Amino acid sequence: MNPAKTLIRAIIILLVVGFVVYILHVVISGFVAQNQTLAPYARDIELGVDAALVGIGGYIIIRIIKYVIEGYILSRTDNTGLRSISLIVDLILYTLLILAILSALGVNLTGAAIGGAVGGVAIGLAAQTVASNVLSGILVTSSRTVRPGDSVILQSWIWSPPIIGEVERVSILFTEVRTNTGNLVKVPNSAFLGNTVFTKLEDGGVLTYPYQLTVNADVSANQLLDRVKGILEDEFKKENSLVPDVTFYSKNGATNIFLVRIKVTEISKLNGYIDIVNKAFDKAYWELKSPPTQAK
Numbered sequence: 206m207n208p209a210k211t212l213i214r215a216i217i218i219l220l221v222v223g224f225v226v227y228i229l230h231v232v233i234s235g236f237v238a239q240n241q242t243l244a245p246y247a248r249d250i251e252l253g254v255d256a257a258l259v260g261i262g263g264y265i266i267i268r269i270i271k272y273v274i275e276g277y278i279l280s281r282t283d284n285t286g287l288r289s290i291s292l293i294v295d296l297i298l299y300t301l302l303i304l305a306i307l308s309a310l311g312v313n314l315t316g317a318a319i320g321g322a323v324g325g326v327a328i329g330l331a332a333q334t335v336a337s338n339v340l341s342g343i344l345v346t347s348s349r350t351v352r353p354g355d356s357v358i359l360q361s362w363i364w365s366p367p368i369i370g371e372v373e374r375v376s377i378l379f380t381e382v383r384t385n386t387g388n389l390v391k392v393p394n395s396a397f398l399g400n401t402v403f404t405k406l407e408d409g410g411v412l413t414y415p416y417q418l419t420v421n422a423d424v425s426a427n428q429l430l431d432r433v434k435g436i437l438e439d440e441f442k443k444e445n446s447l448v449p450d451v452t453f454y455s456k457n458g459a460t461n462i463f464l465v466r467i468k469v470t471e472i473s474k475l476n477g478y479i480d481i482v483n484k485a486f487d488k489a490y491w492e493l494k495s496p497p498t499q500a501k
Contacts, residue, residue: 252309252310357405412469467482
C-alpha cells in the first residue's frame with residue numbers, strides 16, 4: 206500500500222474518532238446535568254466517562270498507529286523483526302494510554318512519576334541483562350543480521366570451540382542454532398553486538414572455517430606440510446570440493462601448530478572435511494615418524 210495514502214487514511218480516522226469522542230462527551234455530560242438523581246455524582250461520572258472515552262479512543266488510535274508502523278516496517282524487515290519491534294511499540298503506546306486514562310480519572314501523576322522513576326531504576330538494574338538481549342534482538346532482527354536458514358560460525362572468548370551450524374529461530378532474547386553435531390544451542394542476542402565474531406555463509410558463496418591442529422615437533426614441519434598438502438589435494442578432489450589452504454602457524458615448545466582454512470559451500474559437510482584433515486595429518490606424521498624400511 207502507498208505510504209502517503211495510508212498516512213492520509215490514518216489522519217482522517219483520527220479526526221473522526223476525535224469528533225465522535227467529543228460528541229459523546231457533550232451528550233453524556235448534558236444528560237447527567239439534567240438528571241437530578243445523578244447531579245451529585247456529576248463530577249465522578251464525567252471523570253469516568255472521560256476515562257472510558259480516552260481508553261476506547263486511545264485503543265483505536267494505537268491500532269491505527271501500529272497498522273501504519275507495521276506496514277512501513279514489514280517492507281524493510283522479516284516477520285521476526287516485525288514481532289520484536291511490535292512488542293516495543295505496544296509497551297510504549299499502552300503505557301502512555303494507561304497514563305492518559307489515569308489523568309482523565311483525575312489521578313495526580315506527579316507522585317506516580319517519582320515513584321515510577323525510582324521503581325524504573327531498580328527494575329532496570331535488576332533486568333539490564335534481559336533489556337540488553339531484548340534491544341540486541343530488535344537490532345539483530347530489524348537489520349537482518351542473521352535469519353532462519355543462515356549457516357553461521359560463531360566465535361567468542363565466552364565459549365570454545367566456536368558454534369557452527371544453521372540458524373533455526375531468532376527471537377527477542379535468543380537466537381537458536383542447530384549445530385553440525387545436531388545440538389540446539391541458544392545464543393543470547395547481546396552476544397552478536399558485543400563479544401562475538403560471526404561468519405555467515407551467503408547464498409552461493411563459500412564459508413572459510415579456520416581449523417588449528419597441534420602436532421609433535423619431532424618431525425620436520427616443512428616436510429609434514431608438504432605431505433599434508435599432497436594428501437589433502439588428492440582427498441578433496443575425490444570429494445569434488447575446494448582444497449583447503451594449509452600453513453605453518455607457530456611453534457609452541459615441543460609442538461608445531463598448523464592452520465587449515467577449510468572451505469565449505471554446505472555447512473553440513475564441515476565435519477566430514479575436518480575428519481579428512483585430521484586423517485591427513487595423522488597419516489603424514491606417521492609416514493615421517495616411521496619411514497618405510499628399504500629392502501636390501
